[in-house]
Amino acid sequence: MPPEFVARCREQFPALRREQNGQPIVYWDGPAGTQVPQSVADxxxxxxxxxxxxxxxxxxxxxxxxxxxxxxxxxxxxxxxxxxxxxxxxxxxxxxxxxxxxxxxxxxxxxxxxxxxxxxxxxxxxxxxxxxxxxxxxxxxxxxxxxxxxxxxxxxxxxxxxxxxxxxxxxxxxxxxxxxxxxxxxxxxxxxxxxxxxxxxxxxxxxxxxxxxxxxxxxxxxxxxxxxxxxxxxxxxxxxxxxxxxxxxxxxxxxxxxxxxxxxxxxxxxxxxxxxxxxxxSQIAGVGGSRRDQLKATYAKIVAYEQTLSAKLLAGLETIDAVSVYGMTDPRRLEERLPTFSIRHQALPPKQLAKYLSDRGVFAWHGNYYALPLTEALGLEPEGAVRLGMVHYNTPDEIDRVLAILRELE
Structure with missing residues (x-):
């Protein structure tokens, strides 16, 4: 998706206009529930x-x-x-x-x-x-x-x-x-x-x-x-x-x-x-045809765009020695994953890291997200991890903000 296309999508979500300390909120809590377009509330x-x-x-x-x-x-x-x-x-x-x-x-x-x-x-x-x-x-x-x-x-x-x-x-x-x-x-x-x-x-x-x-x-x-x-x-x-x-x-x-x-x-x-x-x-892609055809076109755009977000975040996290990323990190395997990342930072345990991010306008979940068998197998209990979850209304600029915050802790 080109930047102007993402901007048009973002304009439809009133929540994305919310600010904290003069900056827009970064909603990276989507895996627990996304924001909604105005049309849904209407x-x-x-x-x-x-x-x-x-x-x-x-x-x-x-x-x-x-x-x-x-x-x-x-x-x-x-x-x-x-x-x-x-x-x-x-x-x-x-x-x-x-x-x-x-x-x-x-x-x-x-x-x-x-x-x-x-x-x-x-x-x-x-x-x-x-x-x-x-x-x-x-x-x-x-x-x-x-x-x-x-x-x-x-x-x-x-x-x-x-x-x-x-x-x-x-x-x-x-x-x-x-x-x-x-x-x-x-x-x-x-x-x-x-x-x-x-x-x-x-x-x-x-x-x-x-x-x-x-x-x-x-x-x-x-x-x-x-x-x-x-x-x-x-x-x-x-x-x-x-x-x-x-x-x-x-x-x-x-x-x-x-x-x-x-x-x-x-x-x-x-x-x-x-x-x-x-x-x-169904309307994001701006194509004709049946609703199913429209959805196919939309999701093709979403998949391609979200893979660029994943690539950028992974590349940035790789430069922060204090951060551990759990799951698939090979940039050649982006087709096998979604833009959802669980991390830990050596400077702060997960709950404190989530609070640190929140104080700076980044909303992200900590804990096990009910994926308990996995967090147990990874040895992350009882504290879990911090989940950075993006969807198509998130942006590369938001990634830069989050990476800068994580680097503050090094």
Whole structure:
């Protein structure tokens, strides 16, 4: 993206105009939730002020809410490459949807069965499956992580797959160190063994194009607040799985898709914001065609631009001897990672470093970011690390600011 293009994107985010001590805030906290465009806030407000109602009524605002939900299912299907809007379910957040799905899947498991989780994942894609396995008397295996570059050990994965494997749960990308996992290959291997595949795309969604059809996964979940929208969870499932798997649901709730997977009254105002966030993403590239085509063009630009940000930050961090970077640092492998970096600085422990950055207008998270298996394996507990997470509204100038602050501590 040229500088003027990034500037036009940034103009749409009111939060980016906030200042501290006369300087704009550097929002590098995106992995825990991105800022939102004005259009998203407007959509939420407009729904609450002019269309607020429950669904399936005979009156105008209810019919308008029905239309909103139809639009939202279609928009998310385009974002995920699902093809069919009724394969999309909404919920409170990815974690809640995953817990609900894990309970339903566990009904199909029997003692002696096995599931596989990842040592690189956010705990929302670990504990729901582990707890469900415990309830069902099912064994849990974990894919090992190569600690030198924080990538999944696929040989270890192959060795743990068997005819007993019923589910493989893995993230599309690490929310701690930015590693992109080869989910299409993982899905193929799992299916060859007869296992289902659940993908966590929460951290991946703001950075690269999701394609559930190409990947072939059985289920995928993500959260809109990570891709410039409100706090709404999203679940995709293949039709055969969503229709035949028995969810925990209320008796009057529909048996048809997608309603059988959407428990209770939905967050309609938030879902309105989801549609606006996807519309924002579809318009960035400024091309015509279908919304899916527009999203493909947008994400191609985002990927290319964010790789330049990653290259610049990595090159700068390499010059600071006091900083340790965890995960992939080879500049020749930028296609295998997202612009998310966990670091430690010899001068300050993570919490104090995050506070030091915050005092200078840089917002970044410290701790383990719920990626506990990884931070334990890296020996970073109990303090964790500091996560520097960029998205497409961040800039090279911000990188210079952050590097200058880190050099102050040498």
């Amino acid at each position: 959509a939420v407000s407009d729904y609450l002020l002019h269309h607020n109602a429950n669904t399936h009524g005979a009156f105008a605002t209810s019919r308008e809410t029905d239309a909103l939900m139809d639009d939202a299912h279609a928009a998310v299907a385009d974002l995920l490459g699902a093809g069919y809007s009724d394969l999309i379910a909404f919920g409170a957040n990815m974690t809640s949807l995953t817990f609900a799905l894990s309970r339903a899947l566990a009904r199909t498991w029997r003692p002696g069965d096995e599931i596989i989780v990842s040592g690189l994942d956010h705990d929302a894609n670990v504990s729901p499956w582990v707890l469900a396995a415990q309830d069902a008397g099912v064994s849990v295996k974990q894919i090992a992580v190569r600690l030198d570059d924080c990538t999944l050990d696929l040989e270890d994965f192959r060795s743990k797959l068997s005819s007993k494997t019923k589910l493989v749960a893995v993230g599309c990308a690490s929310n701690a160190v930015g590693t992109i996992n080869p989910v299409a290959e993982i899905t193929r291997l799992a299916h060859d063994a007869g296992a289902l595949v659940f993908l966590d795309a929460v951290h991946y969604a703001p950075h690269a194009l999701i394609d559930v059809t190409d990947w072939g996964c059985d289920f995928l979940a993500c959260s809109a607040y990570k891709f410039f929208g409100p706090h709404v969870g999203i679940l995709y499932g293949q039709r055969m799985r969503m229709e035949t798997l028995r969810p925990y649901k209320l008796r009057p709730a529909p048996e048809s898709l997608p309603g059988r997977w959407m428990t209770g009254t939905q967050n309609f105002e938030g879902i309105s914001g989801v549609v606006a966030a996807i519309e924002y993403l």
